[in-house]
Amino acid sequence: MGVPKQRWTSEEEAALRAGIARHGVGKWRTILKDPEFSSTLSSRSNVDLKDKWRNMNVIVSTSSSRDKGKNAVKRTRTTPKNNDHTVAVSTVTSDIDDGIVDEKRVPSVPSETQNTSNPKKAQSRLDNIIMEAIKSLNEPTGSHRTTIANYIEEQYWPPSDFDHLLSAKLKDLATSGKLIKVNRKYRIAPSSPNSEGRSPKMLLLEDVQRAPIKIGNNDSRTLTRSQVDAELAHIATMTAEEASAAAARAVAEAEAIMAEAEAAATEAEVAEADAQAAQAFAEAAFLTLKNRNTAKLVIVLVHESFVISLILLSHVEPDFIIPSAT
DNA sequence: TTAGGGTTACAG
């Protein structure tokens, strides 16, 4: 028929992103009904939104596979060893004031002191986040620092000194040629040296130092609502800095635990072990965070890799979700 | 209505 394929325009993509930021992932119908986006997305159905979002989140398996060998590997498959942990996320609560996004990813930014053991992927996570932000903003003339900061604040949970870090990083990236600065606006350099190694929206918890952490493998089942509430109450009294520091430590420990779980899974080399390890990891991670007085924790398990998302907000309803794998 | 698998159209 006359409409071969309706390619998504950047306006539509922006509307979708904004809609998701406002209503959350999965609320396609809601987004569509929002007068704010209904106009630009008038020619799209809720299913279209879902599909588009899926496409935008496709895990880019860092190509490098189309050389001479024929890698018939699915792109969603990550190699068991030294692989990356895709952090995606989802969840949310919404009753907070407007402007608060439901979906946040947690960058382990607070401690920018971890690149001592990996000169290869020298890029820090913040760098990746910045690149992603600029890419997502997709402004033809580049984006202002404030715009970038705003985007990151919506997508992640920035540390208190984030603005300062951002400025430093932007300057650094511009100096190193990864970004081009024009009239106070930053844009991705055309031939970015690492144009291959970036996954659009994945944050990686990577190469964690193995730590002697023991996974409490018992009946530490899902915590009850009241337990979480109690923790929450405690959190409410914490200062942003305290919570921030606690979260940073929690993330570090969670990463270590993840390394453990991953090792276990590798040894067992069985899908089932995968699930078990993931389960153990989830429980351990949660306990760790619980002890750290984290306000809100959301753990999502996915079949192929362990996906963990930690959300720290001081005054929101706690969510605790552990969908089963497979 | 949504999530996920499958199919088709298009570009490189």
Add this chain to the structure above:
DNA sequence: CTGTAACCCTAA
């Protein structure tokens, strides 16, 4: 031919 993005189908 292959990979990607839009679109379709259907179970839950």
